[in-house]
Amino acid sequence: MTANRRYTVAVIPGDGIGKEVVPEGIRVLERAGQLHGFTLDQQWHDFASCDYYLQHGVMMPPDWKARIGAPDAIFFGAVGWPETVPDHVSLWGSLIQWRREYDQYVNLRPARLMPGVPSPLAGRGPGSIDMWIVRENTEGEYSSIGGRMFAGTEREIVIQETVMTRHGVDRVLRYAFDLARSREAKHLTSATKSNGISITMPFWDERVETMAGDYPDVRVDKYHIDILTAQFVMNPDRFDVVVASNLFGDILSDLGPACTGTIGVAPSANINPERTSPSLFEPVHGSAPDIAGRGIANPVGQIWSGAMMLDHVGEHEAAASILRAIETVLAEPRLRTPDLKGTASTVDCGKAIAQALG
Numbered sequence: 001m002t003a004n005r006r007y008t009v010a011v012i013p014g015d016g017i018g019k020e021v022v023p024e025g026i027r028v029l030e031r032a033g034q035l036h037g038f039t040l041d042q043q044w045h046d047f048a049s050c051d052y053y054l055q056h057g058v059m060m061p062p063d064w065k066a067r068i069g070a071p072d073a074i075f076f077g078a079v080g081w082p083e084t085v086p087d088h089v090s091l092w093g094s095l096i097q098w099r100r101e102y103d104q105y106v107n108l109r110p111a112r113l114m115p116g117v118p119s120p121l122a123g124r125g126p127g128s129i130d131m132w133i134v135r136e137n138t139e140g141e142y143s144s145i146g147g148r149m150f151a152g153t154e155r156e157i158v159i160q161e162t163v164m165t166r167h168g169v170d171r172v173l174r175y176a177f178d179l180a181r182s183r184e185a186k187h188l189t190s191a192t193k194s195n196g197i198s199i200t201m202p203f204w205d206e207r208v209e210t211m212a213g214d215y216p217d218v219r220v221d222k223y224h225i226d227i228l229t230a231q232f233v234m235n236p237d238r239f240d241v242v243v244a245s246n247l248f249g250d251i252l253s254d255l256g257p258a259c260t261g262t263i264g265v266a267p268s269a270n271i272n273p274e275r276t277s278p279s280l281f282e283p284v285h286g287s288a289p290d291i292a293g294r295g296i297a298n299p300v301g302q303i304w305s306g307a308m309m310l311d312h313v314g315e316h317e318a319a320a321s322i323l324r325a326i327e328t329v330l331a332e333p334r335l336r337t338p339d340l341k342g343t344a345s346t347v348d349c350g351k352a353i354a355q356a357l358g
């Protein structure tokens, strides 16, 4: 097939196992392009890494935005090497700047139980957990408004505010409702805590109810965050799309993938749905210094993030075929990496997935 569709992708491996799994993601994406008729124009960058920091004293050059330009997406590995650069420096100097500058207000993570990956939850097999967690990524509980009074005294008072705007809440809810509508189950669950947090959370609930009027085909329910986390563990098959504020989404988007076995296979995306700036696709895991450089990292989280990137640019068939190839390979014990009790290397596993595409 001749390649007729082209997408520009900024490729940023970062640190540690990011440098090992990103090439496997690219290998699979390139193969998918050959089979489905598209080309990725790749721009690789060495910044947003601790090596870059040690050479230049900053995580990214001052003109990083111009250097990244306006790609269709950013394909990112992981950042962080706490032995040489504190995590707050590496994180704030890269990912957090992108999230803000590019207004990536949706953090999207699937939690899906895959073949070959034993769930820590008893009696759960492939297919029994298949949900999407939509986290608000820019406001809410993670504001820096507040302060400490009478610090260091018996009278010490500490306050930190939650900021919700109608614009900020509505736009992430709209994304979640649209996602739910696109799914077979058409079911949206909203995480709340309006029985305890009496101002912001009732507002969140109110916006959910108002927007539900625009989506009569979507079944909506809400759970308080405490019982919702319990339900994730006891009845994860109840959930389809789950939408949550920044803090609750942070918790759920770690818990969901944890219920599906290993951090090594979980993907995520930071999305700007209006496409006014690029969205970023990265595995859930970090740079994993403890196993970096040994060629044993599981590349599936990175490769699955690549599939999400293809979905984002509109290559839905190719994205679905990558998911099927991942499932085929994970079902085969000898093709699994050591975190899944296999003996395959990062490269073996990546090559096997590329091959399974056809």
Ligand code: ATP
Binding pocket: 017, 080, 263, 264, 265, 284, 285, 286, 287, 288, 289, 290, 291, 296, 297, 298, 299, 301, 339
């Ligand atoms: P972050 O700081 O980015 O939140 P972290 O540094 O706390 O993450 P990770 O780097 O994700 O944690 O690693 C947590 C554990 O999981 C480590 O023991 C690591 O070796 C393991 N791990 C993470 N990713 C993978 C992978 N792709 N394959 C195999 N093991 C992994």
Ligand code: MG
Binding pocket: 080, 087, 286, 287, 288
């Ligand atoms: Mg880390």
